[in-house]
Amino acid sequence: MKQPHAISKARKRLFIGLISGSCLVVCLFLMALWLVPFIGLDAIHPYAKWALGGVVLLGIGFVCVGYWGLFLNIITKKQILGSKRFRGLTIKLFLPLMVLLGRLIGFEKQHIMLSFISVNNELVLAEAGRYAPKDILLLMPHCLQNSRCDKRLTYDINNCDRCGKCPIAGLLELHDTYGVNLAVATGGTVARRIVVQLRPKLIIAVACYRDLSSGIQDTYPLPVYGVLNERPHGPCLDTTVALDQVEEMLHRFIDPNTAKSGKTISTGQAAQS
Structure with a gap:
């Protein structure tokens, strides 16, 4: 390999x-x-x-x-x-x-x-500086949620029980620890709406190569750092993500001297603290 x-x-x-x-x-x-x-x-x-x-x-x-x-x-x-x-x-x-x-x-x-x-x-690594947590958005696909889970995370990601059976629990922990925005979207249209609503200065996006490449194009000139999801069960089903890679990028982009003030937002929601 x-x-x-x-x-x-x-x-x-x-x-x-x-x-x-x-x-x-x-x-x-x-x-x-x-x-x-x-x-x-x-x-x-x-x-x-x-x-x-x-x-x-x-x-x-x-x-x-x-x-x-x-x-x-x-x-x-x-x-x-x-x-x-x-x-x-x-x-x-x-x-x-x-x-x-x-x-x-x-x-x-x-x-x-x-x-x-x-x-x-x-x-993006060469161009971007450091930002307050409220200016950074972790944008996640809904397929990270365990397909057997009955919680409606696309309505409110905070409904997660944090059982650890999918990466959502780990992403919520990153949100709690670093205070960045965390959003779950069901598609490109919803993702664009979330970006317009939150107005971040930098996006760390997780998706497949198709959605990442189109998302990078759609949001230019906003810098987007793309993290490929892992698809052990095929596309759009029980996908995973390397949380350590996401956290590494948070260390790179967050200004440590700023307050934690990010939000969580999901499909159909208004941004909330």
Whole structure:
């Protein structure tokens, strides 16, 4: 079995390879915008082709600066000038191209999304500072609840008996210990509503790779650190999460000099203390 560090490096290599190819595709496309009508533009104005060429060169320069900034951010794991914009460029421009390019050359979408989540997490670690607990949201999927449990946690997560048969008890303990916001959502629409309601400055989200990648895109520019859930029984049934990894990120992002003031919130609730 591959070690987590080796898996992370492999995902990073895949991401860099695909984003390099995507950057090349964009630059070639921009060059084509100039080369194709090059001869015909003479009929419009003697300098028309050079004006268009200047615009194309500016576009290529923009893409290349974004690419190299992102590349250096990934390699150095440090915040550099324009880090937030590089993450936005990845999410809005490069990711759709990476998925298309990756599928064309035979990579599964799952591997591409996992590489994106891994690199996004490193960018968030480099970009984000420390926050008060009330500004951090632990956003959890409802499938973490034991399927044989009769408690309605999607209505109120505080209904949990903390029996320890699912990760919800451990997450409530993290909420109690660190005072961060804790929310359980049944889907993307509800998750977005919770984010709007609580207005956090940072999200630590647990989900499968599909929901994480779409959630990172939907909430940009809000930084989202993604933690993949574990699915021993298949998708959306009795999933689990490495609580130690969630706690490690809380240590990273919480400002220890601030008060504990987070809330718990579930589907259909108003935020409560």
